[in-house]
Structures are given as C-alpha cells and as structure tokens.
Amino acid sequence: MKREPTNEELLDRYIHAVKLMLMLPPHKMEDIGAEVRSNLESQVEDQARVLGRELRPDEVSALLKRHGHPAKVALRYREAPARGLISPVLFPLYWFTLRAVFAIWLTIRLIVLVFAFQGASPAVSLLLALGRDVLLAAVIIPAGITLLFAGWEYLEFRFRYSERWKPEALSPVPSSFPQHPKPRPVRGIIGGIVWLVFLALALYAPSFFWVWGGRGVFSASDALYAMRFPLWLLAFFVISQSWLCYTRFATSSWLRALRIGVVAAGVALAIFLLGTGDLLIAGPKWDPSQAKPLATLNQMLAGVLTLVSILAGLPLLWEVVRMIRRWTSHSGTPHVAS
Amino acid sequence: MRDLQAMNLPAFDNLRLELRRGCLVLAVLAKLRSEHHGYALAKALREGGLEIDENTLYPLLRRLEDQKLLASAWRVEDKRNKRFYRLSEEGRVALARLLDEWRNINSAVERLSTPTMTAGRRKA
Numbered sequence: 328m329k330r331e332p333t334n335e336e337l338l339d340r341y342i343h344a345v346k347l348m349l350m351l352p353p354h355k356m357e358d359i360g361a362e363v364r365s366n367l368e369s370q371v372e373d374q375a376r377v378l379g380r381e382l383r384p385d386e387v388s389a390l391l392k393r394h395g396h397p398a399k400v401a402l403r404y405r406e407a408p409a410r411g412l413i414s415p416v417l418f419p420l421y422w423f424t425l426r427a428v429f430a431i432w433l434t435i436r437l438i439v440l441v442f443a444f445q446g447a448s449p450a451v452s453l454l455l456a457l458g459r460d461v462l463l464a465a466v467i468i469p470a471g472i473t474l475l476f477a478g479w480e481y482l483e484f485r486f487r488y489s490e491r492w493k494p495e496a497l498s499p500v501p502s503s504f505p506q507h508p509k510p511r512p513v514r515g516i517i518g519g520i521v522w523l524v525f526l527a528l529a530l531y532a533p534s535f536f537w538v539w540g541g542r543g544v545f546s547a548s549d550a551l552y553a554m555r556f557p558l559w560l561l562a563f564f565v566i567s568q569s570w571l572c573y574t575r576f577a578t579s580s581w582l583r584a585l586r587i588g589v590v591a592a593g594v595a596l597a598i599f600l601l602g603t604g605d606l607l608i609a610g611p612k613w614d615p616s617q618a619k620p621l622a623t624l625n626q627m628l629a630g631v632l633t634l635v636s637i638l639a640g641l642p643l644l645w646e647v648v649r650m651i652r653r654w655t656s657h658s659g660t661p662h663v664a665s
Numbered sequence: 666m667r668d669l670q671a672m673n674l675p676a677f678d679n680l681r682l683e684l685r686r687g688c689l690v691l692a693v694l695a696k697l698r699s700e701h702h703g704y705a706l707a708k709a710l711r712e713g714g715l716e717i718d719e720n721t722l723y724p725l726l727r728r729l730e731d732q733k734l735l736a737s738a739w740r741v742e743d744k745r746n747k748r749f750y751r752l753s754e755e756g757r758v759a760l761a762r763l764l765d766e767w768r769n770i771n772s773a774v775e776r777l778s779t780p781t782m783t784a785g786r787r788k789a
Contacts, residue, residue, distance in 0.1 A: 362703065362748050365747050
C-alpha cells in the first residue's frame with residue numbers, strides 16, 4: 328500500500344519544485360527556497376497554535392494549495408526585470424511601425440500579385456505563394472523591427488539620447504502645412520447623381536457602353552451582363568452611404584451596418600464574377616488581331632477585382648470583429664437594477 | 666456606487682492593482698523601520714488593514730533589497746531559521762522622500778476630488 332507523505336515531506340517536495348522552476352543560479356535558488364520554506368513553516372505553526380494540535384498532512388496540503396502552484400510562485404521571483412526589451416514609452420511607436428511596415432509590405436505584395444495574374448502562372452500557385460510569403464513576413468518583419476527597437480531601447484537606456492533634445496532644434500512648421508479639408512458634399516452629390524443616371528441608362532440602353540452595347544470589339548460576358556442590376560444597386564448604396572456621411576447620421580450604428588453590408592455584397596459579387604471566368608468576350612465588331620489585348624484586359628480585370636476584394640475584405644473583417652467585441656463587452660456588463 | 670458595480674470588473678481590478686502597487690512599497694518600507702521577518706511583516710500589514718499576498722510580498726522584499734533600500738540577515742528565532750528585513754540608510758532617505766510625495770499626492774487628490782463630489786451631491 329502506498330504511504331501518504333508526511334507534513335515534512337510535503338513541504339520538501341513543494342520547496343524542491345519551486346526551486347526547480349526558479350531557473351536561477353544555485354545560491355539564489357537555495358536562498359529563495361529557504362525563505363519560502365520559512366514562511367510556510369510559520370503558517371503551519373500559526374495554524375497549529377490556533378487549532379491547539381499539529382496539522383494533519385491533508386491540512387498542510389490544503390495550505391500549500393492555497394499558497395499557489397510552484398510554477399506560479401517561482402514566476403513571481405522572476406518578474407520585474409530591470410529593463411524591458413521595449414519600454415512602455417517606445418511601445419506605441421513600435422506597434423505603429425510594426426503595423427505600418429506590414430501594411431506597406433502587403434500592399435506591394437498584392438500589387439505584384441495583380442501583375443502576376445497577367446503572366447502565365449495559374450491562380451492557385453500564385454495564391455499559395457502569397458500565403459507562404461505572408462507567413463514568412465509575419466515572422467521576419469516583427470523579428471526585424473523588434474531587434475531594431477531593442478537596439479534603440481538599449482542605446483536610449485545607456486546614453487539617454489531623449490534627454491539631449493532642444494526645443495530650438497525642432498524643425499519649423501512649413502507655411503503650406505496641409506489642414507484637414509472641409510467636406511464638400513455638393514461635389515460628391517452631383518458626381519454621384521450623374522454616375523447613377525449613367526448606370527441607370529445602361530439598364531435600358533446598354534448601347535451606352537462600348538462593352539455592353541453590342542457595337543464594340545469587346546462585349547460583356549453573360550455573367551457580367553446578368554449582374555448589371557446588382558452592380559447598379561451596389562453603386563447606388565455606395566454613393567448613398569457616402570452622402571449620409573455628411574448628415575447627422577454619420578456616426579449612427581445603422582450606417583456602419585449599411586457600410587459593412589455594402590462592402591460584403593461587393594466582395595461577394597466580385598468573388599462570384601471572378602468565378603465565372605473571363606468578364607469580357609469578343610463583341611460584334613470582333614477582330615481576331617485583338618485576341619492578346621482581350622486576354623490582357625481580362626487578366627487585369629481579374630487582378631483588380633482580386634485586389635479590391637482583399638483590400639475591402641480585410642477592413643470589413645476588422646470592422647465585424649470590432650462590432651462583435653463591442654457587442655460582447657456591452658452584453659457582458661453586469662446589469663444593475665435601478 | 667452604481668457606477669462601480671456597472672464598471673467592467675477586470676478593468677476595475679487592474680485600476681485597483683495599479684493604485685495599490687505603489688502604496689504597498691510605501692507601507693512595506695514604513696513598517697520595516699523596525700526589523701521584521703517576512704511572515705510577521707505580512708501579518709502586521711494585514712492587521713494594519715493592508716492585505717498582501719505572500720507571493721507578492723516576498724519578491725517585493727527581494728527587489729527592494731536589490732535596490733539597496735532594505736538589508737536582510739538570516740537568524741534563528743523559535744528554533745527556526747528566519748530572514749529578517751530592515752530599512753537600510755538609503756531606504757530611510759527614500760522612505761522620507763516617498764512619504765512627502767505621498768502626502769502631496771494625497772492632498773492633491775483630496776483637493777481635486779472634493780468639488781466633483783460636491784457637484785455630484787448637488788445633482789443628486
């Protein structure tokens with residue numbers, strides 16, 4: 328039969344585990360271990376005095392459990408380094424740089440992807456290469472920027488550069504410093520109305536467009552032609568929501584929901600159109616010598632649609648996550664009856 | 666009171682922890698003007714109205730000793746080896762300055778919070 332450990336053995340085991348998890352030089356481990364033991368023995372003595380008897384092993388075990396897991400105890404002795412890798416002062420700039428560099432890199436990579444669509448490479452291999460590059464960048468960019476900021480932090484810690492600045496050395500404000508432009512709703516509204524009328528005419532008089540009119544070298548594919556009404560509706564909502572930004576509804580939550588809906592519908596429509604194949608086909612005035620420009624145009628259209636879908640889809644995802652977070656934090660707030 | 670209850674609890678706990686962190690250092694330094702071992706110090710702080718977890722107190726004592734604000738020595742008491750802490754000379758100077766700082770902060774917070782409370786009462 329297995330023997331239950333005694334009080335002393337329980338303490339020994341606990342202190343041993345704490346020391347193992349400290350990961351400090353031996354003399355420090357011994358010192359800390361002795362101090363933790365001294366504290367625990369004092370607690371055991373105190374409890375024994377209150378109860379008027381020696382503690383049983385299960386009571387000592389409960390006391391150790393209350394004191395905390397050895398790893399947790401050890402961790403407390405390893406906290407609070409003298410200096411962080413990146414201090415809280417530099418951290419906002421570090422975080423901003425990290426996001427900015429990643430966004431710039433991603434934009435460049437997506438532009439490269441759009442042009443690669445014009446080449447002979449199949450879309451799947453291009454997307455796989457993009458995924459691989461994003462994963463690599465997610466490791467390399469943070470590592471490089473962290474090293475850079477850690478170096479800056481070290482130099483700042485050692486030489487205190489930030490204390491040597493002079494207000495006189497700051498550069499003067501340029502006379503043509505851009506101010507926040509005032510919104511010009513009239514121009515936007517007129518432009519939007521003209522655009523909507525133009526698109527509406529296309530529904531009834533397709534010849535308005537050189538590609539939809541049946542009179543051009545190129546013509547719209549069946550799928551693109553079938554989707555002209557949803558495209559018009561999409562344009563209508565995009566323009567409407569941009570007008571509403573000039574009104575008192577600018578900050579209302581339904582406008583945000585409308586914006587999310589419009590972007591989601593746009594991305595869905597783009598994905599659908601991409602899935603149907605070539606968006607432009609040979610028109611009535613087709614000239615076989617235009618075959619190469621037609622192929623290039625189709626590849627460019629596909630690339631632009633992909634890029635727009637990604638650029639619109641990522642902020643959409645972010646917006647949805649923010650809405651969910653706001654919603655969950657709101658619903659998580661305890662209700663207080665008045 | 667209702668505001669406090671409606672407040673997100675983890676956020677309040679963080680604010681409370683931040684507020685307590687500096688006060689604990691001050692209380693520990695003040696109490697160690699006379700020599701204490703860790704367990705006795707924790708008890709004294711508790712009896713004085715400042716609950717402190719041992720896993721916070723002991724690492725804090727070590728950090729203060731590393732900063733040369735405390736001095737410590739192992740000694741036998743009640744047939745057991747115990748580590749006794751007391752304020753060092755540097756610790757005495759630091760404590761005096763910190764207490765001054767504490768009084769200034771305290772009176773500033775009192776001054777700043779009083780009109781708000783009066784306005785709040787007036788509204789109520």
